[in-house]
Amino acid sequence: MLAKDYMTKDVVTVEIPSSRDDVLRILKRTGISGVPVVKGDQLLGIVTRKDILHNAEETQVALLMSSQPLTIRPDATLAEAARVMTELNIRRLPVVEGSRLVGLLSVSDLVSAVAKLNDKREVRNDFVGEGTFAIWEETPLPVVGRIMELAKVDAMPILNSENKLTGIISERDLIRCSRIEDDVQTSDFSTGTDDDEWTWESIRDNHTISYGVSKVELPNRPVKDVMVTKVISVPNNAEISDCALKMKRGRVDQMPIIDNDMRLSGMLFDRDVIKALYESE
Numbered sequence: 035m036l037a038k039d040y041m042t043k044d045v046v047t048v049e050i051p052s053s054r055d056d057v058l059r060i061l062k063r064t065g066i067s068g069v070p071v072v073k074g075d076q077l078l079g080i081v082t083r084k085d086i087l088h089n090a091e092e093t094q095v096a097l098l099m100s101s102q103p104l105t106i107r108p109d110a111t112l113a114e115a116a117r118v119m120t121e122l123n124i125r126r127l128p129v130v131e132g133s134r135l136v137g138l139l140s141v142s143d144l145v146s147a148v149a150k151l152n153d154k155r156e157v158r159n160d161f162v163g164e165g166t167f168a169i170w171e172e173t174p175l176p177v178v179g180r181i182m183e184l185a186k187v188d189a190m191p192i193l194n195s196e197n198k199l200t201g202i203i204s205e206r207d208l209i210r211c212s213r214i215e216d217d218v219q220t221s222d223f224s225t226g227t228d229d230d231e232w233t234w235e236s237i238r239d240n241h242t243i244s245y246g247v248s249k250v251e252l253p254n255r256p257v258k259d260v261m262v263t264k265v266i267s268v269p270n271n272a273e274i275s276d277c278a279l280k281m282k283r284g285r286v287d288q289m290p291i292i293d294n295d296m297r298l299s300g301m302l303f304d305r306d307v308i309k310a311l312y313e314s315e
Contacts (some may be wrong), residue, residue, distance in 0.1 A: 035147055035311075037115055038108035041129045041137035047072045048081070052095045057081050058250070061209050065285075067125050070135060071099045077128050077135045079103060083205045087212075088183060090250040105130045106139060112147050115139055116311040123186075123305070141287070144308040148278035153310050157277055158270040161309065162291055162300040168193050171200055171258035178257045179208055189288045191298055192261050199290055199298045201261035206287075208252060211260045215251045267292045270299060274310050277302060 047070045048057055057069055061083060068082035079099035092098050106115055106127040115127055119141060129137035155161075168191045169178060182190060182205070189204035267290045268277055281289065281304055291300040 035112040036108070037106055037110045037112065037127075037129055037139050038137070040112060040143045040147055041108070041139040042143065043137045045070060045135065045138045047135070048095060049073065050078055050096060054086060054093045054095060054098060054250070055214060057095060057098075058086060058209070058212070058214070061086070065206055067140075067205070070103075070128050070138065071095055072135055075134045077103070077105070077130055077133060080126070080128065082125070083209050086250055087179060087205065087208060103128060107131075108136060112144055113312040116144050116308040119144070120305055120309055125305070141304045141308060142282070144311060145278045145281050145304050148307055148310045149275055149282050151275050151278075151310060153275040154273045155310070156271050157268065157274055157291065157302050158300075160313070161274055161277075161306045162302055166191075166298070166300050168298065169203075169257065170195075171261070172256045174254050175208070175211065175252040175257055175260065176254060178203060179252050182208075188303070189301070191265075191290050191301065192257055193298070197297070199265065199267070199292075201258065201263045202265050202288070202290065203257050203261045204287065207260055207262065212250050212252055215249050265290060268302065269293075274307060278307050278310075281307065 046060060046064060046066065048060065050071060050073050060069055068080055070077055071079040071081055079101040080103045081095055081099040085098045085100070089098055104118065104122065104124065104127060106129055108129055108131065118127065119125065126138055126140045128135055129139055167185045167187055169181060171192045171194050189202055191199055192201040192203060194200045266280060266284045266286055268280065269292055277289065281287070288301055288303045290298055291302055293299040
């Protein structure tokens with residue numbers, strides 16, 4: 035199985051120069067997690083949901099994007115691509131010939147390949163990590179975004195006061211409900227300094243400057259208002275290829291793992307699913 039057989043050939047891109055708002059509109063409209071930045075057909079970089087959420091006040095794509103992103107050849111195997119994505123924790127690999135962009139291989143493309151493997155290994159044994167983070171359904175969205183950033187996860191299950199799973203929130207949902215807030219801020223400064231003994235407080239030349247700030251913000255609402263409530267979950271003994279098929283059909287990047295008592299016991303992420311492409315070699 036080769037990259038050229040599974041990659042997306044009609045790639046959504048942004049040109050330099052572009053603004054953050056252009057990228058945000060694309061991410062909201064398509065639901066994709068990242069966009070290659072090009073000049074003509076030459077790849078310059080890539081900008082992702084994380085870049086926007088973690089750099090809320092930056093408006094220029096050239097400063098938001100990761101320049102010289104890791105790429106892959108069209109004739110590379112899916113096993114190679116899966117190993118790179120899992121080890122470096124990235125979600126997409128631009129496919130290039132020279133410096134010319136010819137496609138994009140994403141984690142979801144690799145999940146589709148796993149669905150065809152007929153791999154019967156159970157997720158609880160080989161594919162679920164030890165740490166699982168969950169948040170309370172009343173947690174405000176700005177706090178949720180910060181928790182996800184600190185925990186370095188793309189999604190989190192949501193629990194109610196009875197510790198029952200009621201929903202799930204992902205970066206895609208945060209982008210969907212985010213908004214651009216324009217504000218004018220002021221800053222005071224003086225031509226004198228505290229180190230200058232000849233500058234008296236009363237005669238310092240004080241100045242005030244005003245400047246505009248455009249920032250991506252999350253509304254101050256509880257996460258339960260925007261979380262996905264129709265959660266696709268799987269049991270501990272689910273087989274990995276069946277899980278991949280569920281992810282593909284449900285168009286989700288993660289699924290909660292439920293134990294025999296129907297309680298949350300872990301999370302299965304698509305980046306864990308694609309390990310099946312090289313661990314079975």
